[in-house]
Amino acid sequence: MATLEIRDLHVSVEAENGPREILKGVDLTVKQGETHAIMGPNGSGKSTLAYSLAGHPKYTITAGTVTLDGEDVLEMSVDERARAGVFLAMQYPVEVPGVSVSNFLRTSATAVRGEAPKLRTWVKEVKESMERLQMDPAFAERNVNEGFSGGEKKRHEILQLELLKPKVAILDETDSGLDVDALRIVSEGVNRVRETGEVGTLLITHYTRILRYIKPDFVHVFANGRIAESGGAELADKLENEGYEAYTKGGASE
Amino acid sequence: MAEAQNIPAGSTTAGSIAVAAESTVATRMSAPPSFDVADFPVPHGREEEWRFTPLERLRGLHDGTAVADGEGVKVAIEAPEGVTVETVGRDDARVGRAGTPVDRVAAQAYSSFEQASVVSVPKEAVLTEPIRIAVHGEGGTAFGHQVIELGAFAEAVVVIDHTGDAVLAANVDYVLGDGAKLTVVSVQDWDEKAVHVAQHNALVGRDASFKSVVVTFGGDVVRIHPRVRYAGTGGEAELFGLYFTDAGQHQEHRLLVDHNTPHCRSNVAYKGALQGQDAHAVWIGDVLIQAKAEGTDTYELNRNLVLTDGARVDSVPNLEIETGEIAGAGHASATGRFDDEQLFYLMARGIPAEEARRLVVRGFFAELVQQIGLPDVEERLIAKIEAELEASVA
Numbered sequence: 001m002a003t004l005e006i007r008d009l010h011v012s013v014e015a016e017n018g019p020r021e022i023l024k025g026v027d028l029t030v031k032q033g034e035t036h037a038i039m040g041p042n043g044s045g046k047s048t049l050a051y052s053l054a055g056h057p058k059y060t061i062t063a064g065t066v067t068l069d070g071e072d073v074l075e076m077s078v079d080e081r082a083r084a085g086v087f088l089a090m091q092y093p094v095e096v097p098g099v100s101v102s103n104f105l106r107t108s109a110t111a112v113r114g115e116a117p118k119l120r121t122w123v124k125e126v127k128e129s130m131e132r133l134q135m136d137p138a139f140a141e142r143n144v145n146e147g148f149s150g151g152e153k154k155r156h157e158i159l160q161l162e163l164l165k166p167k168v169a170i171l172d173e174t175d176s177g178l179d180v181d182a183l184r185i186v187s188e189g190v191n192r193v194r195e196t197g198e199v200g201t202l203l204i205t206h207y208t209r210i211l212r213y214i215k216p217d218f219v220h221v222f223a224n225g226r227i228a229e230s231g232g233a234e235l236a237d238k239l240e241n242e243g244y245e246a247y248t249k250g251g252a253s254e
Numbered sequence: 255m256a257e258a259q260n261i262p263a264g265s266t267t268a269g270s271i272a273v274a275a276e277s278t279v280a281t282r283m284s285a286p287p288s289f290d291v292a293d294f295p296v297p298h299g300r301e302e303e304w305r306f307t308p309l310e311r312l313r314g315l316h317d318g319t320a321v322a323d324g325e326g327v328k329v330a331i332e333a334p335e336g337v338t339v340e341t342v343g344r345d346d347a348r349v350g351r352a353g354t355p356v357d358r359v360a361a362q363a364y365s366s367f368e369q370a371s372v373v374s375v376p377k378e379a380v381l382t383e384p385i386r387i388a389v390h391g392e393g394g395t396a397f398g399h400q401v402i403e404l405g406a407f408a409e410a411v412v413v414i415d416h417t418g419d420a421v422l423a424a425n426v427d428y429v430l431g432d433g434a435k436l437t438v439v440s441v442q443d444w445d446e447k448a449v450h451v452a453q454h455n456a457l458v459g460r461d462a463s464f465k466s467v468v469v470t471f472g473g474d475v476v477r478i479h480p481r482v483r484y485a486g487t488g489g490e491a492e493l494f495g496l497y498f499t500d501a502g503q504h505q506e507h508r509l510l511v512d513h514n515t516p517h518c519r520s521n522v523a524y525k526g527a528l529q530g531q532d533a534h535a536v537w538i539g540d541v542l543i544q545a546k547a548e549g550t551d552t553y554e555l556n557r558n559l560v561l562t563d564g565a566r567v568d569s570v571p572n573l574e575i576e577t578g579e580i581a582g583a584g585h586a587s588a589t590g591r592f593d594d595e596q597l598f599y600l601m602a603r604g605i606p607a608e609e610a611r612r613l614v615v616r617g618f619f620a621e622l623v624q625q626i627g628l629p630d631v632e633e634r635l636i637a638k639i640e641a642e643l644e645a646s647v648a
Binding site: 055083087088100107111144 | 590598599600601603604606609613614616617618620
């Protein structure tokens with residue numbers, strides 16, 4: 001069973017006056033089939049955790065370990081991590097002019113699966129996934145994220161999640177900026193992938209709203225660069241009622 | 255946006271458009287066109303037409319110190335049956351008919367060439383094989399003049415290949431008879447030290463179609479000046495360009511479409527990728543619609559993709575309209591950057607860095623390459639682009 005283990009992770013970014021530590025010792029274990037919600041106020045370091053796991057060059061790991069089934073993730077390049085089964089659905093997916101969605105998806109699937117998917121089954125696979133996410137087929141011929149609305153970008157991220165079938169899916173504020181309909185469609189997409197039981201999900205969110213659609217097994221409150229409290233789904237209800245105030249008091253809010 | 259100077263231009267007639275009684279496209283040149291090099295002062299670099307060009311790297315082409323050494327360049331012409339290839343002197347009426355040198359280097363080339371080569375396709379001849387002109391630099395200095403002439407309703411494809419190392423200044427004339435169709439592919443695939451400055455003059459006959467594909471990969475300094483005029487109504491010009499500018503290279507394409515005749519069309523699309531320290535691409539797109547050129551339809555576009563830090567693009571579209579009675583006129587220029595975030599996004603989907611770069615560059619050029627309409631040329635360009643990318647990664 002695939003397991004992502006994060007141990008005492010410290011991460012810094014380069015700031016004007018030297019490196020600034022954002023993650024200050026994160027411990028977390030995500031197993032295949034589990035869904036962990038990471039909730040926290042703005043600036044608590046949630047997105048830094050997501051991007052650090054994916055290997056974004058902006059973040060420097062200063063201490064700690066991250067392993068996927070015992071393999072050292074931090075040693076891997078960004079593309080190696082993706083091929084090893086780490087997937088990051090981004091909060092702000094970037095535009096890639098000149099590269100069509102269909103070309104991008106196929107190149108990506110070929111890289112992750114280790115061989116080019118058979119054309120006939122591939123076309124069907126993409127078409128069906130797009131239908132389930134209520135994406136217009138014309139999407140396939142558009143350039144990656146170019147001129148996409150916020151909701152279209154998020155559906156496109158979840159489409160990739162469905163096609164790439166990672167071991168660990170990190171969803172970075174996938175719910176932000178979505179209206180209720182789009183949130184439902186995107187959540188259903190995530191749930192279809194979860195139901196396979198083959199993915200460990202790390203759901204990063206600021207709001208409890210998405211947890212009505214995607215039921216977490218564990219909820220972690222993130223504050224001041226580390227996990228401040230962990231619990232079951234009931235912890236989300238507490239946050240819904242009380243907010244993050246209890247966690248930010250005293251801690252330097254970034 | 256990358257480090258680039260760009261006239262902010264919209265998709266239509268925004269940007270730098272002058273509506274003037276007098277042509278500034280013509281008058282902003284520092285001297286009027288002439289066949290005599292003595293009519294042009296030696297440029298100092300601040301002139302409008304020279305301000306982007308590193309004069310000190312022209313190896314004397316601009317100041318009279320470059321001297322032909324007889325062994326500079328070998329030209330081999332392969333032409334299908336029925337095509338005439340002649341070597342003529344300066345006094346031949348066909349030489350210089352398509353256009354007059356507009357700057358000192360072009361005039362120097364005209365004043366200095368020994369013999370011109372004239373390739374003629376007789377009227378109504380429709381060639382099934384391309385005419386191939388191989389220009390190979392042997393390390394010397396040369397001045398050239400090439401004329402390609404199509405009789406009425408003739409159809410031909412000409413591929414001009416520039417390879418090797420040379421210091422070359424040349425004029426190339428394309429004369430299209432009525433209803434003729436000419437496609438010219440000029441590939442500048444020079445070795446790294448070569449200097450190549452050329453003016454291309456096209457005179458497009460009534461209802462004739464001229465398609466130019468200018469492809470620049472190599473050389474230290476390459477400065478190409480394609481110009482189009484119309485000899486009758488109904489003419490059409492498509493000017494496509496593709497360049498891949500590497501570290502230290504200066505590649506400059508300056509275009510002028512002179513709509514001097516009513517009811518003619520032009521479409522200009524140049525795309526370039528840049529990589530490496532001090533890679534410098536310059537694109538000047540001038541379109542002039544004269545008062546008498548009613549019914550003109552024109553569009554010009556320049557796109558640049560900056561792949562690394564340290565590269566620079568100057569892109570200046572300029573549309574000058576002297577009549578309101580036109581079918582359409584527009585231009586667009588944009589310079590984008592393949593940035594770290596795009597690279598991260600593609601890599602985060604399992605795509606290795608090199609392949610990510612290739613995907614983006616191939617996508618960038620694909621649309622333009624598909625418009626060339628010559629499958630073997632298209633394949634060769636794609637292969638060459640990939641090779642450029644490979645070299646950069648290695």
